[in-house]
Amino acid sequence: MARVVTGIARTNAAICEGFASLDVATAHEAQARTGLMNRRLRPRQSGMTIAGPALTCEVAPGDNWMIHVALEQAQPGDILVVSPTSPCDDGYFGDLLATSAMARGIRGIIIDAGVRDVAQLRAMGFPVWSKAVSAQGTVKETLANVQVPIICGDVLVTPGDVIVADDDGICLVPQGTAGAVLENARGRAAMEEEKRKLYAAGHLSLDVNDMRARLTRKGLVHE
Amino acid sequence: MARVVTGIARTNAAICEGFASLDVATAHEAQARTGLMNRRLRPRQSGMTIAGPALTCEVAPGDNWMIHVALEQAQPGDILVVSPTSPCDDGYFGDLLATSAMARGIRGIIIDAGVRDVAQLRAMGFPVWSKAVSAQGTVKETLANVQVPIICGDVLVTPGDVIVADDDGICLVPQGTAGAVLENARGRAAMEEEKRKLYAAGHLSLDVNDMRARLTRKGLVHE
């Protein structure tokens, strides 16, 4: 037996939009450096930042059937998060499924496995973070669960949690703390903006952050 | 002793052109998921699809001499397929050899080793799929065979077979079955085009492919 859980509450869209206007490194810092997925998941395009609630999907190795099932559960703004029940690098997702996903309002896919048709996906503007690129296709034989908690990129993803993804990687922000983390992240971004101006004007971070005394106390010497 | 085999029959140019207008995933599916080279060979540019008969070239580790020999055997439309007799990541091929290859009508190179001058190769529009990028040069000391069957990317390549390569990877189609595979591939592409329209209009693949009854039989439940 396999389950599709319906009626999943999503993180508020305004919060997701807030994260989309920041970046992964800031989100990660803002929740005490937690939630970062493993670096083996890499962007397959350049310069795109997305954020949205996770629509989770387990798949069997070499079998993408449940992605078809998951698409029916999509709500506009969702990010599809797919993880195989055993490691697999096959190309689970290509331009056909992406066409359907875009029609359903899905914003992108995070998959701890392979994708294919990457040139077409880039042309369509549908962003992908994956472990691999592979033309190796999949079958449709085995059931698995949709919208249950899954592990993707070594992180536990509960349906509805916020996924933030950009060229640096992917960060998960739990639904329950997303508002507070966003507020913290915005504060950090504002502070960084201040520093950026000072650095651009030639001020050293040693001075801006008042590091000199502590460096000397620790024993740094200039020769 | 080493041999250069001449008089190799190539797969018909129209067939090669046919594959070039499709893609690797479709070619691979169309011949029962066979012929895909190992994913360690990756495109060094973005958005190019090529297809053509294989001009095969063995090389010694750290020695690119036989590529010079192979260029003389080139016919317009050929794809150079190079594999070392022992694993090696050195930069066997750069912009000088690419200049010569383009002048001889070669369409691209597949190499289970390293290349260099990748920025120039991109600027020249000469496409490359390689295991590595490396500035490490090679010598010209050791003979090997040209236009004999070789193993490249874990696939047996017979001279004249069709190579299809794009951003997803590389697929080999044997000369003897290339016509039939192309026909099958075109049928698949046409069918996919139909589905693409339905998906873009918001129809679910569950309905387009009539999957619901089988999912239920296998035990899928919605909660």
Add this chain to the structure above:
Amino acid sequence: MARVVTGIARTNAAICEGFASLDVATAHEAQARTGLMNRRLRPRQSGMTIAGPALTCEVAPGDNWMIHVALEQAQPGDILVVSPTSPCDDGYFGDLLATSAMARGIRGIIIDAGVRDVAQLRAMGFPVWSKAVSAQGTVKETLANVQVPIICGDVLVTPGDVIVADDDGICLVPQGTAGAVLENARGRAAMEEEKRKLYAAGHLSLDVNDMRARLTRKGLVHE
């Protein structure tokens, strides 16, 4: 105790400019195929070639404090070369530090560890060669040395040596021999330019380089 060595002599700017107008493969060949850093350090942008004197910086694992210290030592044209004292893939360097580095005239960074904010770094035009991309941040707790000889990419880098970096990789040219190596490299580049014209006109490298007799002597046969 940790040291910052001041008063480091840099390789002459004109020599650095000379290398910047060539490429890594040529520099590497011109000094008898030495000085190439390990391929695990990869460009995080496309199509940029830089050359300049190394400003070296050791860092503790997961700790980017000494990069802040190193920036004060920068002279216009320097290339920052960073290596952790124990292997680490964290994101040591991002857009804030890059803003400061650019303001100080630094031309780029070579780091045997991770960077973050790669999309912003590309947008800023600040070039990076790194072992990894990671949003994982670092702390500021542990001292290390600045402007001492370090090992980066398996190569010993002495402060002031020339770093040349492009899409193929990174090559180090020692300060003491940089002038002679540049002259040699320019000679090679001129010779290659001659060959490029001949190859583009359809001449074979077998003839241009007079290889036929030696191939036959070694036993090559055409069948």
Add this chain to the structure above:
Amino acid sequence: MARVVTGIARTNAAICEGFASLDVATAHEAQARTGLMNRRLRPRQSGMTIAGPALTCEVAPGDNWMIHVALEQAQPGDILVVSPTSPCDDGYFGDLLATSAMARGIRGIIIDAGVRDVAQLRAMGFPVWSKAVSAQGTVKETLANVQVPIICGDVLVTPGDVIVADDDGICLVPQGTAGAVLENARGRAAMEEEKRKLYAAGHLSLDVNDMRARLTRKGLVHE
């Protein structure tokens, strides 16, 4: 803030003993091929099979402080399961901590990071499954959680779940289903024992498992 959760219920000792007399492959099959940790965790000894309830321990990268904290929570028969909050290959655990762990009745350690003193650990008979072996030591600065659910080897481990580990890898069996899975596993083992006798006597699995008709139906031919 960081938490140590006390009063964790362990899976019954008799059930754990049951698994210890079987093996990982059987446990994994017996729960529908779920629960297998990633193959990057490898045994650092040969020929040992252990099973016991998980005592979970998060650690910061490069910091083994919480292992010291976790040892106080040990009950005889526990298996220590350690995972860093960010990937790290340092040597978190060596012969000193193993001495303490053995004194507390811990049966072995599963760690998604590095260990050291492997020769001594083998001599002591304390079994280890780790991602790496490294002499690189760690500090004691940062808190993390003990006896909370953690992800180790890409699997969610809840304190008290059964860990089964042998030369093939590591399998997690959830506490709630451990009894039923054990029964199923014992049934499989008995059935395999029957087959083993038949195979040893020269009977073919094609006959023992009655596969011939199905092979022929699928199209297998002998030439």
Add this chain to the structure above:
Amino acid sequence: MARVVTGIARTNAAICEGFASLDVATAHEAQARTGLMNRRLRPRQSGMTIAGPALTCEVAPGDNWMIHVALEQAQPGDILVVSPTSPCDDGYFGDLLATSAMARGIRGIIIDAGVRDVAQLRAMGFPVWSKAVSAQGTVKETLANVQVPIICGDVLVTPGDVIVADDDGICLVPQGTAGAVLENARGRAAMEEEKRKLYAAGHLSLDVNDMRARLTRKGLVHE
């Protein structure tokens, strides 16, 4: 459709025994450094050398059905050579199949995929060279070919060719040249035995092999 080719001629048993009394490095040298399988295939035991004719077996990814079919084709002394049609690390082969293989006289297995029950296989004395160790089981659904030429470890294996395997790796010697290669290998082994005595007596290889003049001519200096 899939084929099992019967009536395959094996390399003479005496020749195989000859190779078994030498080693892989010598066999490889004796046929001009060809035939070595990729290093990703590693021994799962220590100190065993085997040689015998290849019994080849293709398998589908995650599916070990054809190994059952292949066992029926075994002749005493054969070495089973298994390769998946798409890369896969699952545990295709364990102690049950090994029991049957031993009963059929098979000497060992070479598999470009995973195995399981490695502790039991070692205890049984059945030697294995594999790409991976994994408890992940396989299904029995898809046909593939037995006793056809396959690519394993990046080498083309024709049924009946000699496989030589030891702790250093695996070398293939084609059936047609096996006798000559063995003779060559024995000559090398005898010559090495002579040198071994001289080296053990303290003679330097520089003198035994008369290298000094050539070193000086090439420019070696002692300072």
Add this chain to the structure above:
Amino acid sequence: MARVVTGIARTNAAICEGFASLDVATAHEAQARTGLMNRRLRPRQSGMTIAGPALTCEVAPGDNWMIHVALEQAQPGDILVVSPTSPCDDGYFGDLLATSAMARGIRGIIIDAGVRDVAQLRAMGFPVWSKAVSAQGTVKETLANVQVPIICGDVLVTPGDVIVADDDGICLVPQGTAGAVLENARGRAAMEEEKRKLYAAGHLSLDVNDMRARLTRKGLVHE
């Protein structure tokens, strides 16, 4: 031109013996966690600890000629440290060279490349730490330097420095500080011996090291 530097001063034999009776982790800790070689160099035997002065040897890729040259420079107790000038996994060193090395009093080899005949090396009791095991042989064509500073395992090795190697890895201790580091290491070992007794008696490291107050101050809570 290539050089063999003679008259290299070795670290005192008594100091080397001192390190051989300790282990790599202790040596590494005793010099402020520096000097550890990259983990890609692994022991090819089990349970051996050696220490001795480095006899350094550069080699060209795929060419072991200079190892023959280096053997003449050996003094009893030396450890041969070999590094290729460009990455290479070939089998540079086997049982013949080991026979000669043992006859010259060399204690073991550290090589950032491949070795072969590992079964024989184990049988001979000649310990090896290498990046790879490979039957792929090498040629004798290209000169390189002997007894000059080289980079091996990402660490700068100056001839005569102490190498300490065991199952955990390899640590370099510079000749100039070897005495002081040994004294420090012995102190640490003695202190650890005290702790080992307390831990074996059931005392917790939390108490032995007085950690409880600091944990509470940092915010650790038990629930």
